[in-house]
Amino acid sequence: MALADLFKKKSSGNVAKDRLKFVLVSDRANCSPDTMKLLRDDIIKVISKYMEIDPEGLDIQITETESENRNGRVPALYANIPIRDMRHSSR
Template sequence: MRLPKLFKRKASGEVAKDRLKILLISDRVNCSPEMLDLIKQDIARVISRYMMIDTENMEIQISKTGGYGIGSKNPSLYANIPILDLHKSS
């Protein structure tokens, strides 16, 4: 009975963990999703001057850097920008 259930849905503990990870990112930096979207648009515009990128599939997020202990919680901005063409034509 448990097995088909497992296939149907993700375990709720895993869901909680994933939700928290995303939630705490915005809590920690006090940065709204709207602002994050503006940053994303700006980055896309700048990079587009030099190469062709896939703006549809680019992702940016703010997360904490690795390491444990006090003081290691400085957030950093991760950007994952798929490049379509390195040499922008014209």
């Protein structure tokens, strides 16, 4: 995340859109919007250790999918994470 990104002002429409997304996703996941925000922040923190990402473009969704053993549907977390660049470690 670039320093300039921290100070970039979002339009009220974009802020409202992000809030609505969090409400819809948290409703599907049966967890609070605060929990979804913490999940999103943790994902950004971990992924950012290994690559430079666009946190504004991050899209997290919880849907349902068929379980592997075919005994019903289970929640599934899908994350679309725009990658700007890979971080090169000295390992």
